[in-house]
Amino acid sequence: MTEHIPFIQVIKVPIVADLVLSPTVLYDENGTSICFETEDEQFGRITIQKMDGIRICRGEIPPYHDPRENWEDFEVGTWVYRVENSRWLMERYQYEKKHYGQSYEWGNSVEEMLTDYTHYYFFFHDEFVEVIAKGFWWEKAEQSLLGKPLSMSHPFLKLQTDFTEELNINDARFYIKINPKSHQELLEDVRFCHQTILEVWVKIKGxxxxxxxxxxxENKAVVFSYYQPRFGKDIIIKKGIADLADLENVLMSKP
Structure with a gap:
């Protein structure tokens, strides 16, 4: 197998989609989501982080090489995959670079299409959903999640916590909300999508x-911390999980 042939690698997710029933793909206030029943007769939902493209196709055999010898011998419960050497992702990158390379995402680099985006493959019965995105998150419930709000602890939502810290920098006061998850939990969850460490707020006229x-x-199994301002370019801070001191240095350097 040459290094340029697309192939799939398993992403282990704690829920398993029913292999007989088809999913429902939605575009609503939650963004893009894939809703389905699970193998244990409950309900699941995959929500997509920063989707660039999506396609839904008929078929029960993956259109990509599987490094395992026989597709029929796949591990029970594996239904989510990452497509390596994706031609589709390269096509999307070339399109974005050609048309938006000089005005990409508030001054960010279009090269993030190659570093931060992934081609995902979700396998269902006689049907598969492919997505190019920054990540995804999964939910499971006893009732259908079709059209329902995201769960309170969903990483795509703002933190549902109180302000616990303050920073005074250059005559400005910043109020901080900190994610209650442990660092270990954040490192486990970042395998699926970007995770919030903390939020920075300001108070204006009450x-x-x-x-x-x-x-x-996470990029190629390495975790990076970055600051995402309300407007402007993302700022890479360090490898690993940054803390308040790192954040303070970033805010001090901002004009």
Missing amino acids: EYFQEGTLKIK
């Missing part, structure tokens, strides 16, 4: 407004 977010992302 009202709070979010100024930015400190997050982590």
